Amino acid sequence: LSIVFRIYPRMIRSLAQREHKKVNLVLQHNDVKVDRKVLNQISEMLNHLLRNGVYHGIETESDRISVGKLPEGILALETKIENNVLLVTVSDDGKGIDPAKIAAKAVEKGLYSEEEIKRMSEKDIINIIFQSNFSTAETVDLTSGRGLGLAIVKQKVDMLGGSLSLETTVGKGTKFIIQLPIARSLIRALLIRSGEQIYSIALDDIQNLSEVPVDEIREINNQEYIIHVDQKELLRLY
Numbered sequence: 001l002s003i004v005f006r007i008y009p010r011m012i013r014s015l016a017q018r019e020h021k022k023v024n025l026v027l028q029h030n031d032v033k034v035d036r037k038v039l040n041q042i043s044e045m046l047n048h049l050l051r052n053g054v055y056h057g058i059e060t061e062s063d064r065i066s067v068g069k070l071p072e073g074i075l076a077l078e079t080k081i082e083n084n085v086l087l088v089t090v091s092d093d094g095k096g097i098d099p100a101k102i103a104a105k106a107v108e109k110g111l112y113s114e115e116e117i118k119r120m121s122e123k124d125i126i127n128i129i130f131q132s133n134f135s136t137a138e139t140v141d142l143t144s145g146r147g148l149g150l151a152i153v154k155q156k157v158d159m160l161g162g163s164l165s166l167e168t169t170v171g172k173g174t175k176f177i178i179q180l181p182i183a184r185s186l187i188r189a190l191l192i193r194s195g196e197q198i199y200s201i202a203l204d205d206i207q208n209l210s211e212v213p214v215d216e217i218r219e220i221n222n223q224e225y226i227i228h229v230d231q232k233e234l235l236r237l238y
Helices: 008-018 036-057 061-066 099-108 114-119 122-130 149-159
Strands: 022-028 072-082 085-092 163-169 173-181 189-194 197-202 218-220 223-228 233-236
Touching: 008 022, 008 036, 036 072, 036 085, 036 149, 036 173, 061 072, 099 114, 099 122, 122 149, 122 163, 149 163, 149 173
Parallel strands: 022 072
Antiparallel strands: 072 085, 085 173, 163 173, 189 197, 218 223, 223 233
16 A cells, blocks of 8 residues: 555645645555555545545645644545555544535435434434535635545445545544455355355356256256256266
8 A cells, every 4th residue: 555655745745735734644654565466456435535635624724723623634545454454544633524514415416305303313424424416615726625535435336345534523534445355355246045055156257147947957877967058068067
């Protein structure tokens, strides 16, 4: 992951200057090694999360001072492996996510009615930020406002068979937590059931799939066979 992490200090420094903010990027455990398929996807996910931290999380210097915080915000990226699972956290000590503001913006954009919002839990309201085309930014530019960043992160995490959650406290900050499998479990597989047992077979190892009626099974010399029509051959079942 150190290959991916190399680009972030300069990126955050440039973005912070553009947003007139002071941001200290803290990188931890960037010597973690993962499957190449995971590595290729992580770069874009972290890019969105770190940009989100600078743009939406960390306050301006004057705003931080006014609420008794240090003028420089902390944006932390940590990775570690536990039980063959890659844990990635991106956290900031910024203003946190206010569910009331998310709800108001969702109603304003026509994503939900006021009645629907009232029936939703605070967690569900906060998770609206992962929906496509949702953004709290007032303007649209190359950095933010298109409402795609966090939706892309969620899509990629789902694609890799992982999970994405967040913890946030208004006025104190936000933490995004990603859990990803790091190796073989990323391979697309076919799940089959035999009796009470479920088996996983990598799709790369499967030549074809055939549905065979039970009455087409033939017994030859105490062995059961099926006729493979396409290949015109007998296949032993076991």
